[in-house]
Amino acid sequence: MTTSLRTWDSDPVLTVEHLTMRFGGLVAVNDLSFSAGRGDITALIGPNGAGKTTVFNCITGFYKPTTGMMSMRPRDGSLHLLERLPDFIVARKAKVARTFQNIRLFSGMTLLENLLVAQHNPLMIASGMTILGVLGIGGYRTKEKEAIDRARYWLDKIGLIGRADDPAGDLPYGAQRRLEIARAMCTGPDLLCLDEPAAGLNPRESAELNALLLSIRKDDGTSILLIEHDMSVVMGISDHVVVLEYGTKIADGTPTETRNDPRVIAAYLGVDDEEVEEIEHELDETTGSEEGRP
Protein backbone atom coordinates (compact mmCIF):
# COMPACT_ATOMS: atom_id res chain seq x y z
CA MET A 1 0.00 0.00 0.00
CA THR A 2 2.91 2.37 0.64
CA THR A 3 3.73 3.10 -2.94
CA SER A 4 4.63 6.73 -3.52
CA LEU A 5 7.08 8.56 -1.27
CA ARG A 6 5.23 10.70 1.21
CA THR A 7 6.52 14.05 2.45
CA TRP A 8 6.48 12.89 6.02
CA ASP A 9 8.81 10.04 5.15
CA SER A 10 11.05 11.81 2.66
CA ASP A 11 11.29 15.32 4.14
CA PRO A 12 9.96 15.50 7.70
CA VAL A 13 10.05 18.81 9.53
CA LEU A 14 9.34 17.09 12.83
CA THR A 15 10.12 13.50 13.74
CA VAL A 16 8.82 12.04 16.97
CA GLU A 17 10.38 8.75 17.94
CA HIS A 18 9.31 6.43 20.75
CA LEU A 19 7.78 9.22 22.77
CA THR A 20 6.45 8.10 26.13
CA MET A 21 5.05 10.36 28.81
CA ARG A 22 4.11 8.97 32.19
CA PHE A 23 2.45 10.86 35.02
CA GLY A 24 3.05 8.57 37.99
CA GLY A 25 1.24 5.40 37.06
CA LEU A 26 -0.69 6.93 34.19
CA VAL A 27 0.76 6.47 30.75
CA ALA A 28 -0.53 9.43 28.76
CA VAL A 29 1.51 8.75 25.65
CA ASN A 30 2.86 5.31 24.94
CA ASP A 31 5.77 4.75 22.54
CA LEU A 32 4.48 7.12 19.90
CA SER A 33 6.38 7.60 16.66
CA PHE A 34 5.28 9.77 13.77
CA SER A 35 6.58 12.41 11.41
CA ALA A 36 5.15 15.66 10.13
CA GLY A 37 6.10 16.48 6.56
CA ARG A 38 7.57 19.82 5.56
CA GLY A 39 4.84 21.98 4.12
CA ASP A 40 2.16 19.48 5.15
CA ILE A 41 -0.85 20.01 7.30
CA THR A 42 -0.71 17.11 9.71
CA ALA A 43 -3.71 16.35 11.89
CA LEU A 44 -3.42 14.57 15.20
CA ILE A 45 -6.80 13.16 16.06
CA GLY A 46 -8.29 10.77 18.55
CA PRO A 47 -11.02 10.49 21.16
CA ASN A 48 -10.94 12.63 24.32
CA GLY A 49 -8.09 11.74 26.62
CA ALA A 50 -6.09 10.06 23.89
CA GLY A 51 -2.99 12.09 24.82
CA LYS A 52 -2.96 14.55 21.92
CA THR A 53 -2.41 17.65 24.00
CA THR A 54 0.27 15.84 26.01
CA VAL A 55 2.13 15.26 22.74
CA PHE A 56 1.91 18.99 22.04
CA ASN A 57 3.13 19.81 25.52
CA CYS A 58 6.14 17.56 25.00
CA ILE A 59 6.92 19.11 21.62
CA THR A 60 6.78 22.67 22.92
CA GLY A 61 8.88 22.04 26.01
CA PHE A 62 5.99 22.27 28.47
CA TYR A 63 6.68 18.74 29.68
CA LYS A 64 9.91 16.80 29.72
CA PRO A 65 8.98 13.45 28.16
CA THR A 66 9.75 10.29 30.12
CA THR A 67 11.49 8.76 27.12
CA GLY A 68 11.71 9.48 23.43
CA MET A 69 13.30 11.78 20.95
CA MET A 70 11.79 14.65 19.00
CA SER A 71 13.86 16.14 16.20
CA MET A 72 12.90 19.41 14.61
CA ARG A 73 14.48 20.56 11.35
CA PRO A 74 13.77 24.22 10.60
CA ARG A 75 14.32 25.67 7.13
CA ASP A 76 17.78 26.96 8.01
CA GLY A 77 18.98 23.34 7.96
CA SER A 78 19.73 23.07 11.69
CA LEU A 79 18.61 20.15 13.81
CA HIS A 80 17.13 20.56 17.27
CA LEU A 81 16.30 17.88 19.77
CA LEU A 82 13.23 19.39 21.36
CA GLU A 83 13.25 17.28 24.53
CA ARG A 84 16.53 18.94 25.53
CA LEU A 85 15.54 22.57 24.99
CA PRO A 86 14.03 25.02 27.50
CA ASP A 87 10.63 26.33 26.41
CA PHE A 88 11.70 29.73 25.10
CA ILE A 89 14.46 28.19 22.95
CA VAL A 90 11.90 25.87 21.35
CA ALA A 91 10.22 28.98 19.98
CA ARG A 92 13.36 30.99 19.33
CA LYS A 93 15.76 28.52 17.74
CA ALA A 94 13.76 25.41 16.83
CA LYS A 95 11.01 27.64 15.42
CA VAL A 96 8.01 25.86 16.83
CA ALA A 97 4.97 27.94 17.77
CA ARG A 98 1.74 26.80 19.32
CA THR A 99 -1.73 27.83 20.39
CA PHE A 100 -3.83 26.42 23.19
CA GLN A 101 -7.19 24.75 23.49
CA ASN A 102 -8.25 27.46 25.91
CA ILE A 103 -7.29 30.83 24.56
CA ARG A 104 -4.19 32.31 26.15
CA LEU A 105 -3.93 35.79 24.75
CA PHE A 106 -2.46 38.60 26.83
CA SER A 107 -5.94 39.97 27.33
CA GLY A 108 -4.90 43.25 28.95
CA MET A 109 -2.61 44.18 26.07
CA THR A 110 -3.70 45.52 22.72
CA LEU A 111 -3.88 43.36 19.60
CA LEU A 112 -0.81 45.05 18.20
CA GLU A 113 1.13 44.53 21.42
CA ASN A 114 0.19 40.87 21.47
CA LEU A 115 1.73 40.46 18.04
CA LEU A 116 4.79 42.51 19.03
CA VAL A 117 5.50 40.34 22.08
CA ALA A 118 5.80 37.46 19.63
CA GLN A 119 8.60 39.37 17.91
CA HIS A 120 10.36 40.03 21.18
CA ASN A 121 13.75 38.53 20.36
CA PRO A 122 14.78 40.44 17.24
CA LEU A 123 13.53 43.64 18.92
CA MET A 124 15.37 42.96 22.14
CA ILE A 125 18.62 42.41 20.24
CA ALA A 126 18.09 45.49 18.07
CA SER A 127 17.42 47.67 21.10
CA GLY A 128 20.69 46.58 22.75
CA MET A 129 18.81 45.19 25.75
CA THR A 130 16.56 48.28 25.86
CA ILE A 131 19.31 50.71 26.91
CA LEU A 132 20.34 51.74 23.39
CA GLY A 133 16.71 51.68 22.31
CA VAL A 134 15.68 54.18 24.97
CA LEU A 135 18.55 56.44 23.97
CA GLY A 136 17.55 56.11 20.32
CA ILE A 137 20.90 54.65 19.25
CA GLY A 138 21.24 51.90 16.66
CA GLY A 139 18.76 50.30 14.31
CA TYR A 140 16.02 49.89 16.87
CA ARG A 141 13.57 52.23 15.19
CA THR A 142 13.81 50.49 11.82
CA LYS A 143 13.41 47.09 13.46
CA GLU A 144 10.48 48.31 15.50
CA LYS A 145 8.87 49.62 12.35
CA GLU A 146 9.42 46.29 10.58
CA ALA A 147 7.87 44.49 13.52
CA ILE A 148 4.84 46.78 13.46
CA ASP A 149 4.49 46.29 9.71
CA ARG A 150 4.59 42.56 10.16
CA ALA A 151 2.01 42.73 12.94
CA ARG A 152 -0.22 44.90 10.73
CA TYR A 153 0.16 42.43 7.87
CA TRP A 154 -1.17 39.67 10.10
CA LEU A 155 -3.93 41.81 11.57
CA ASP A 156 -4.99 42.59 8.02
CA LYS A 157 -4.88 38.93 7.09
CA ILE A 158 -7.13 37.91 9.97
CA GLY A 159 -9.42 40.87 9.36
CA LEU A 160 -8.78 42.69 12.64
CA ILE A 161 -6.71 45.64 11.44
CA GLY A 162 -9.40 48.09 12.56
CA ARG A 163 -9.10 46.95 16.15
CA ALA A 164 -5.30 47.07 16.44
CA ASP A 165 -5.35 49.26 19.54
CA ASP A 166 -8.17 47.55 21.43
CA PRO A 167 -7.41 45.22 24.34
CA ALA A 168 -7.28 41.62 23.11
CA GLY A 169 -9.70 40.55 25.83
CA ASP A 170 -12.48 42.62 24.26
CA LEU A 171 -12.56 40.58 21.04
CA PRO A 172 -15.29 38.06 20.33
CA TYR A 173 -14.31 34.42 20.68
CA GLY A 174 -13.71 33.59 17.02
CA ALA A 175 -11.55 36.68 16.55
CA GLN A 176 -9.49 35.75 19.61
CA ARG A 177 -8.78 32.37 18.04
CA ARG A 178 -7.60 34.00 14.82
CA LEU A 179 -5.48 36.45 16.79
CA GLU A 180 -3.80 33.56 18.60
CA ILE A 181 -2.85 32.02 15.28
CA ALA A 182 -1.55 35.36 14.00
CA ARG A 183 0.46 35.82 17.18
CA ALA A 184 2.01 32.38 16.81
CA MET A 185 2.86 33.19 13.18
CA CYS A 186 4.58 36.43 14.23
CA THR A 187 7.32 34.36 15.88
CA GLY A 188 8.23 33.25 12.34
CA PRO A 189 7.77 29.52 12.99
CA ASP A 190 8.58 26.59 10.71
CA LEU A 191 6.10 24.41 12.56
CA LEU A 192 2.80 25.76 13.83
CA CYS A 193 1.08 23.56 16.40
CA LEU A 194 -2.61 24.32 16.80
CA ASP A 195 -4.58 22.75 19.63
CA GLU A 196 -8.21 22.55 18.49
CA PRO A 197 -8.27 25.79 16.51
CA ALA A 198 -11.86 25.20 15.37
CA ALA A 199 -13.30 24.50 18.83
CA GLY A 200 -16.30 26.70 19.47
CA LEU A 201 -16.36 28.21 16.00
CA ASN A 202 -19.49 28.38 13.91
CA PRO A 203 -19.45 26.81 10.42
CA ARG A 204 -18.66 30.10 8.71
CA GLU A 205 -15.76 30.86 11.07
CA SER A 206 -14.59 27.30 10.67
CA ALA A 207 -14.47 27.74 6.89
CA GLU A 208 -12.53 30.99 7.35
CA LEU A 209 -10.11 29.11 9.55
CA ASN A 210 -9.52 26.51 6.84
CA ALA A 211 -8.77 29.27 4.37
CA LEU A 212 -6.38 30.94 6.82
CA LEU A 213 -4.49 27.72 7.48
CA LEU A 214 -4.20 26.94 3.79
CA SER A 215 -2.89 30.42 3.08
CA ILE A 216 -0.36 30.13 5.92
CA ARG A 217 0.97 27.00 4.34
CA LYS A 218 1.00 28.51 0.87
CA ASP A 219 2.33 32.01 1.60
CA ASP A 220 4.63 31.36 4.52
CA GLY A 221 5.63 27.78 3.83
CA THR A 222 4.94 26.93 7.47
CA SER A 223 4.16 23.34 8.26
CA ILE A 224 1.14 22.83 10.47
CA LEU A 225 0.44 20.22 13.11
CA LEU A 226 -3.06 20.37 14.45
CA ILE A 227 -5.25 18.66 16.98
CA GLU A 228 -8.83 18.78 15.87
CA HIS A 229 -12.19 17.22 16.55
CA ASP A 230 -13.95 19.03 13.73
CA MET A 231 -13.79 16.47 10.94
CA SER A 232 -14.63 19.06 8.30
CA VAL A 233 -11.36 20.76 9.13
CA VAL A 234 -9.38 17.54 9.41
CA MET A 235 -10.65 15.95 6.23
CA GLY A 236 -10.92 19.24 4.37
CA ILE A 237 -7.39 20.52 4.64
CA SER A 238 -4.99 17.98 6.09
CA ASP A 239 -2.50 15.98 4.05
CA HIS A 240 -1.68 13.50 6.74
CA VAL A 241 -3.65 12.15 9.67
CA VAL A 242 -2.25 10.46 12.77
CA VAL A 243 -4.80 8.79 15.04
CA LEU A 244 -4.19 8.24 18.74
CA GLU A 245 -6.14 6.18 21.20
CA TYR A 246 -5.14 5.76 24.86
CA GLY A 247 -1.77 7.29 24.06
CA THR A 248 -0.98 4.78 21.33
CA LYS A 249 -0.96 5.35 17.62
CA ILE A 250 -3.63 3.30 15.88
CA ALA A 251 -3.44 4.73 12.38
CA ASP A 252 -1.24 6.96 10.26
CA GLY A 253 -1.81 7.92 6.64
CA THR A 254 -3.69 10.14 4.25
CA PRO A 255 -7.16 11.35 5.30
CA THR A 256 -8.86 8.83 2.99
CA GLU A 257 -6.82 5.93 4.33
CA THR A 258 -7.50 6.77 7.97
CA ARG A 259 -11.16 7.51 7.41
CA ASN A 260 -11.71 4.00 6.15
CA ASP A 261 -9.55 2.33 8.76
CA PRO A 262 -11.78 0.02 10.82
CA ARG A 263 -9.79 0.63 13.98
CA VAL A 264 -10.28 4.37 13.68
CA ILE A 265 -13.98 3.86 13.14
CA ALA A 266 -14.08 1.58 16.13
CA ALA A 267 -12.17 4.05 18.29
CA TYR A 268 -14.52 6.86 17.35
CA LEU A 269 -17.78 4.99 17.52
CA GLY A 270 -16.80 3.17 20.67
CA VAL A 271 -16.91 -0.60 20.27
CA ASP A 272 -16.42 -3.40 22.77
CA ASP A 273 -13.00 -4.93 23.04
CA GLU A 274 -14.17 -8.21 21.53
CA GLU A 275 -15.53 -6.41 18.53
CA VAL A 276 -12.18 -4.65 18.06
CA GLU A 277 -10.51 -8.04 18.10
CA GLU A 278 -13.00 -9.23 15.53
CA ILE A 279 -12.30 -6.24 13.35
CA GLU A 280 -8.56 -6.70 13.75
CA HIS A 281 -8.98 -10.30 12.80
CA GLU A 282 -10.89 -9.34 9.67
CA LEU A 283 -8.26 -6.75 8.96
CA ASP A 284 -5.43 -9.27 9.14
CA GLU A 285 -7.29 -11.43 6.68
CA THR A 286 -7.87 -8.64 4.22
CA THR A 287 -4.50 -6.93 4.32
CA GLY A 288 -2.31 -9.94 4.96
CA SER A 289 -0.12 -8.84 7.81
CA GLU A 290 0.19 -5.98 10.26
CA GLU A 291 3.42 -4.79 8.65
CA GLY A 292 1.73 -4.31 5.31
CA ARG A 293 -0.41 -1.59 6.73
CA PRO A 294 0.55 2.02 6.11
Add this chain to the structure above:
Amino acid sequence: MEVFVQQVINGITIGSLYGLIAIGYTMVFGIIGMVNFAHGDVFMVSAFFALIFLLVLTSWFGIASMTLALILVMVVSMVLTGLLVWAIERVAYAPLRGSFRLAPLISAIGMSIVLSNFIQVAQGPRNKPIPPVTREVYTLWQGTNGYPVNISLKQIIIWVVTALLLAAFWYVVQKTALGRAQRACEQDRKMAALLGVNVDRTISLTFVIGAALAAVAGTLFLMYYGVVVFSDGFTPGVKAFTAAVLGGIGSLPGAVLGGLLIGLIETLWGQYVSADYQNVAAFSILVIVLIFMPQGLLGRPEVEKV
Protein backbone atom coordinates in the same frame (compact mmCIF):
# COMPACT_ATOMS: atom_id res chain seq x y z
CA MET B 1 -2.81 78.41 55.03
CA GLU B 2 0.92 79.01 54.59
CA VAL B 3 1.68 76.18 56.95
CA PHE B 4 -0.58 73.89 55.00
CA VAL B 5 1.02 74.73 51.64
CA GLN B 6 4.46 74.31 53.16
CA GLN B 7 3.55 70.88 54.50
CA VAL B 8 2.06 69.85 51.18
CA ILE B 9 5.36 70.73 49.49
CA ASN B 10 7.25 68.70 52.07
CA GLY B 11 4.79 65.84 51.78
CA ILE B 12 5.06 65.63 48.00
CA THR B 13 8.84 65.56 48.30
CA ILE B 14 8.97 62.63 50.67
CA GLY B 15 6.05 61.03 48.82
CA SER B 16 8.02 61.09 45.55
CA LEU B 17 10.75 59.06 47.21
CA TYR B 18 8.20 56.56 48.53
CA GLY B 19 6.73 56.34 45.05
CA LEU B 20 10.10 55.56 43.46
CA ILE B 21 10.71 52.78 45.96
CA ALA B 22 7.14 51.49 45.72
CA ILE B 23 7.52 50.84 41.98
CA GLY B 24 10.14 48.19 42.78
CA TYR B 25 7.71 46.40 45.08
CA THR B 26 4.76 46.60 42.77
CA MET B 27 6.62 45.49 39.61
CA VAL B 28 8.16 42.44 41.26
CA PHE B 29 4.84 41.54 42.81
CA GLY B 30 3.12 41.98 39.47
CA ILE B 31 5.44 39.68 37.59
CA ILE B 32 6.12 36.85 40.07
CA GLY B 33 3.66 37.51 42.88
CA MET B 34 6.42 37.89 45.43
CA VAL B 35 6.90 40.64 48.02
CA ASN B 36 10.58 41.52 47.91
CA PHE B 37 11.15 42.46 51.52
CA ALA B 38 14.82 43.20 50.86
CA HIS B 39 13.84 46.13 48.64
CA GLY B 40 13.92 48.66 51.49
CA ASP B 41 17.43 47.62 52.41
CA VAL B 42 18.47 47.76 48.78
CA PHE B 43 17.35 51.38 48.92
CA MET B 44 19.50 51.93 52.02
CA VAL B 45 22.54 50.25 50.44
CA SER B 46 22.13 52.43 47.36
CA ALA B 47 22.28 55.51 49.59
CA PHE B 48 25.58 54.19 50.93
CA PHE B 49 26.88 53.64 47.40
CA ALA B 50 25.98 57.26 46.71
CA LEU B 51 27.58 58.44 49.94
CA ILE B 52 30.87 56.68 49.29
CA PHE B 53 31.06 57.74 45.68
CA LEU B 54 30.15 61.33 46.50
CA LEU B 55 32.94 61.54 49.05
CA VAL B 56 35.36 59.97 46.57
CA LEU B 57 34.38 62.48 43.91
CA THR B 58 34.52 65.56 46.09
CA SER B 59 37.53 64.85 48.28
CA TRP B 60 39.78 62.78 45.96
CA PHE B 61 38.93 64.20 42.59
CA GLY B 62 37.96 67.59 43.91
CA ILE B 63 34.91 67.97 41.72
CA ALA B 64 33.49 71.33 42.70
CA SER B 65 30.27 71.33 40.67
CA MET B 66 27.65 69.73 42.85
CA THR B 67 25.30 69.26 39.93
CA LEU B 68 27.85 67.20 38.03
CA ALA B 69 28.75 65.26 41.17
CA LEU B 70 25.11 64.51 41.86
CA ILE B 71 24.44 63.23 38.36
CA LEU B 72 27.54 61.02 38.41
CA VAL B 73 26.72 59.72 41.86
CA MET B 74 23.20 58.89 40.81
CA VAL B 75 24.31 56.96 37.74
CA VAL B 76 26.99 55.04 39.63
CA SER B 77 24.58 54.21 42.41
CA MET B 78 21.99 52.98 39.89
CA VAL B 79 24.51 50.72 38.17
CA LEU B 80 26.02 49.31 41.37
CA THR B 81 22.64 48.74 42.99
CA GLY B 82 21.38 47.12 39.80
CA LEU B 83 24.32 44.72 39.82
CA LEU B 84 23.86 43.98 43.51
CA VAL B 85 20.19 43.17 43.05
CA TRP B 86 20.88 41.10 39.97
CA ALA B 87 23.28 39.03 42.09
CA ILE B 88 20.76 38.79 44.94
CA GLU B 89 18.09 37.65 42.55
CA ARG B 90 20.34 34.95 41.06
CA VAL B 91 21.49 33.69 44.44
CA ALA B 92 18.49 34.06 46.69
CA TYR B 93 15.33 34.14 44.55
CA ALA B 94 15.83 32.44 41.20
CA PRO B 95 16.61 28.99 42.65
CA LEU B 96 13.36 29.17 44.62
CA ARG B 97 11.17 30.00 41.67
CA GLY B 98 8.50 27.37 41.34
CA SER B 99 8.78 26.28 44.97
CA PHE B 100 6.03 27.12 47.44
CA ARG B 101 5.01 30.75 47.74
CA LEU B 102 6.51 31.50 51.12
CA ALA B 103 10.03 30.31 50.23
CA PRO B 104 11.19 33.39 48.27
CA LEU B 105 9.48 35.61 50.85
CA ILE B 106 11.53 34.10 53.68
CA SER B 107 14.61 34.32 51.48
CA ALA B 108 13.91 38.02 50.93
CA ILE B 109 13.59 38.65 54.66
CA GLY B 110 16.91 36.88 55.10
CA MET B 111 18.49 39.05 52.43
CA SER B 112 17.11 42.15 54.11
CA ILE B 113 18.83 41.17 57.37
CA VAL B 114 22.05 40.31 55.54
CA LEU B 115 22.16 43.70 53.83
CA SER B 116 21.40 45.83 56.88
CA ASN B 117 23.78 43.88 59.13
CA PHE B 118 26.51 43.98 56.54
CA ILE B 119 26.23 47.76 56.31
CA GLN B 120 26.10 48.01 60.08
CA VAL B 121 29.38 46.11 60.35
CA ALA B 122 31.10 47.62 57.33
CA GLN B 123 29.99 51.23 57.75
CA GLY B 124 29.40 51.42 61.46
CA PRO B 125 26.14 51.86 63.35
CA ARG B 126 26.20 55.68 63.42
CA ASN B 127 24.70 58.27 61.09
CA LYS B 128 26.97 58.95 58.12
CA PRO B 129 26.81 62.61 57.07
CA ILE B 130 27.71 64.28 53.78
CA PRO B 131 28.49 67.95 53.30
CA PRO B 132 25.32 69.77 52.22
CA VAL B 133 24.85 69.55 48.48
CA THR B 134 23.00 72.84 48.32
CA ARG B 135 21.50 75.28 50.77
CA GLU B 136 19.53 77.23 48.20
CA VAL B 137 15.99 78.04 49.37
CA TYR B 138 13.40 80.04 47.44
CA THR B 139 10.59 81.84 49.17
CA LEU B 140 7.38 81.42 47.22
CA TRP B 141 5.47 84.01 49.17
CA GLN B 142 5.54 85.73 52.52
CA GLY B 143 2.45 85.02 54.56
CA THR B 144 0.51 87.79 56.32
CA ASN B 145 1.52 86.48 59.74
CA GLY B 146 5.16 86.54 58.69
CA TYR B 147 5.35 82.83 57.97
CA PRO B 148 7.09 82.24 54.61
CA VAL B 149 6.32 79.41 52.19
CA ASN B 150 9.64 78.02 51.07
CA ILE B 151 10.75 75.51 48.53
CA SER B 152 14.36 74.41 48.63
CA LEU B 153 16.46 73.61 45.59
CA LYS B 154 16.78 70.06 46.97
CA GLN B 155 13.01 69.68 46.84
CA ILE B 156 12.88 70.98 43.29
CA ILE B 157 15.63 68.51 42.32
CA ILE B 158 13.68 65.66 43.87
CA TRP B 159 10.49 66.65 42.05
CA VAL B 160 12.19 67.07 38.70
CA VAL B 161 14.31 63.93 38.88
CA THR B 162 11.34 61.86 40.01
CA ALA B 163 9.16 63.20 37.22
CA LEU B 164 11.82 62.63 34.55
CA LEU B 165 12.55 59.15 35.80
CA LEU B 166 8.91 58.16 35.97
CA ALA B 167 8.45 59.40 32.40
CA ALA B 168 11.43 57.36 31.19
CA PHE B 169 10.23 54.35 33.13
CA TRP B 170 6.73 54.69 31.73
CA TYR B 171 8.21 54.79 28.23
CA VAL B 172 10.18 51.61 28.86
CA VAL B 173 7.16 49.72 30.17
CA GLN B 174 4.74 50.92 27.52
CA LYS B 175 6.80 51.23 24.37
CA THR B 176 9.80 48.93 24.41
CA ALA B 177 10.19 45.22 23.77
CA LEU B 178 11.32 44.70 27.35
CA GLY B 179 8.27 46.46 28.76
CA ARG B 180 5.93 44.43 26.56
CA ALA B 181 7.68 41.25 27.65
CA GLN B 182 7.27 42.27 31.29
CA ARG B 183 3.58 42.89 30.86
CA ALA B 184 3.21 39.64 28.95
CA CYS B 185 5.01 37.70 31.70
CA GLU B 186 2.77 39.37 34.24
CA GLN B 187 -0.28 37.93 32.51
CA ASP B 188 0.93 34.50 31.41
CA ARG B 189 4.54 33.47 31.89
CA LYS B 190 4.22 30.12 30.15
CA MET B 191 2.69 31.63 27.08
CA ALA B 192 5.34 34.35 26.96
CA ALA B 193 8.01 31.64 27.03
CA LEU B 194 6.34 29.83 24.15
CA LEU B 195 6.60 33.02 22.13
CA GLY B 196 10.35 33.06 22.66
CA VAL B 197 10.53 35.44 25.62
CA ASN B 198 13.25 34.50 28.07
CA VAL B 199 11.06 34.70 31.16
CA ASP B 200 13.90 34.18 33.60
CA ARG B 201 15.86 37.09 32.20
CA THR B 202 12.79 39.29 32.05
CA ILE B 203 12.21 38.66 35.75
CA SER B 204 15.84 39.48 36.56
CA LEU B 205 15.61 42.70 34.58
CA THR B 206 12.43 43.62 36.44
CA PHE B 207 14.32 43.33 39.71
CA VAL B 208 17.18 45.40 38.28
CA ILE B 209 14.89 48.18 37.05
CA GLY B 210 13.17 48.32 40.43
CA ALA B 211 16.58 48.49 42.07
CA ALA B 212 17.73 51.31 39.79
CA LEU B 213 14.67 53.36 40.73
CA ALA B 214 15.30 52.63 44.42
CA ALA B 215 18.91 53.76 43.90
CA VAL B 216 17.71 57.09 42.59
CA ALA B 217 15.46 57.37 45.63
CA GLY B 218 18.44 56.45 47.82
CA THR B 219 20.65 59.12 46.29
CA LEU B 220 17.93 61.76 46.60
CA PHE B 221 17.22 60.66 50.18
CA LEU B 222 20.89 61.12 51.05
CA MET B 223 20.97 64.52 49.38
CA TYR B 224 17.75 65.63 51.12
CA TYR B 225 18.54 64.58 54.67
CA GLY B 226 22.33 64.73 54.45
CA VAL B 227 22.75 61.60 56.58
CA VAL B 228 22.15 57.89 56.19
CA VAL B 229 22.41 55.01 58.63
CA PHE B 230 22.19 51.25 58.25
CA SER B 231 18.66 51.08 59.67
CA ASP B 232 17.29 53.62 57.18
CA GLY B 233 16.07 50.88 54.87
CA PHE B 234 13.37 49.67 57.18
CA THR B 235 10.88 52.50 57.67
CA PRO B 236 10.98 53.94 54.13
CA GLY B 237 10.87 50.35 52.82
CA VAL B 238 7.77 49.47 54.79
CA LYS B 239 6.14 52.78 53.92
CA ALA B 240 6.86 52.29 50.23
CA PHE B 241 5.39 48.80 50.46
CA THR B 242 2.36 50.35 52.15
CA ALA B 243 2.20 52.84 49.29
CA ALA B 244 2.26 50.02 46.74
CA VAL B 245 -0.58 48.21 48.54
CA LEU B 246 -2.53 51.42 49.00
CA GLY B 247 -2.29 52.25 45.31
CA GLY B 248 -3.16 48.69 44.35
CA ILE B 249 -0.28 46.25 44.22
CA GLY B 250 0.73 45.45 40.66
CA SER B 251 -0.38 48.87 39.40
CA LEU B 252 2.42 51.26 38.44
CA PRO B 253 0.43 54.54 38.56
CA GLY B 254 -1.02 53.18 41.81
CA ALA B 255 2.45 52.90 43.34
CA VAL B 256 3.23 56.54 42.56
CA LEU B 257 -0.16 57.74 43.75
CA GLY B 258 0.14 55.65 46.90
CA GLY B 259 3.61 57.04 47.56
CA LEU B 260 2.43 60.63 47.25
CA LEU B 261 -0.58 59.97 49.48
CA ILE B 262 1.48 58.32 52.20
CA GLY B 263 3.95 61.22 52.05
CA LEU B 264 1.16 63.79 52.34
CA ILE B 265 -0.74 61.97 55.06
CA GLU B 266 2.27 61.60 57.30
CA THR B 267 3.50 65.18 56.95
CA LEU B 268 0.04 66.70 57.42
CA TRP B 269 -0.67 64.41 60.34
CA GLY B 270 2.68 65.36 61.83
CA GLN B 271 1.81 69.03 61.51
CA TYR B 272 -1.77 69.06 62.70
CA VAL B 273 -2.16 66.09 64.99
CA SER B 274 0.97 64.63 66.45
CA ALA B 275 4.46 64.23 65.09
CA ASP B 276 4.99 61.23 67.34
CA TYR B 277 2.19 59.30 65.68
CA GLN B 278 3.17 59.97 62.05
CA ASN B 279 3.82 56.33 61.25
CA VAL B 280 0.69 55.19 63.02
CA ALA B 281 -1.30 57.53 60.79
CA ALA B 282 0.26 56.23 57.60
CA PHE B 283 -0.42 52.62 58.46
CA SER B 284 -3.92 53.27 59.84
CA ILE B 285 -4.89 54.78 56.51
CA LEU B 286 -3.62 51.61 54.86
CA VAL B 287 -5.78 49.45 57.12
CA ILE B 288 -8.85 51.56 56.43
CA VAL B 289 -8.31 51.52 52.67
CA LEU B 290 -7.76 47.77 52.64
CA ILE B 291 -10.97 47.16 54.56
CA PHE B 292 -13.08 49.18 52.13
CA MET B 293 -11.06 48.73 48.90
CA PRO B 294 -9.14 45.47 49.11
CA GLN B 295 -7.57 45.94 45.66
CA GLY B 296 -6.21 49.36 46.61
CA LEU B 297 -7.02 52.61 44.89
CA LEU B 298 -6.04 51.77 41.30
CA GLY B 299 -5.71 47.99 41.50
CA ARG B 300 -7.62 45.69 39.24
CA PRO B 301 -9.87 43.20 40.96
CA GLU B 302 -8.44 39.69 40.94
CA VAL B 303 -9.45 37.81 37.83
CA GLU B 304 -9.32 34.07 38.12
CA LYS B 305 -7.35 32.46 35.32
CA VAL B 306 -9.05 29.53 33.66
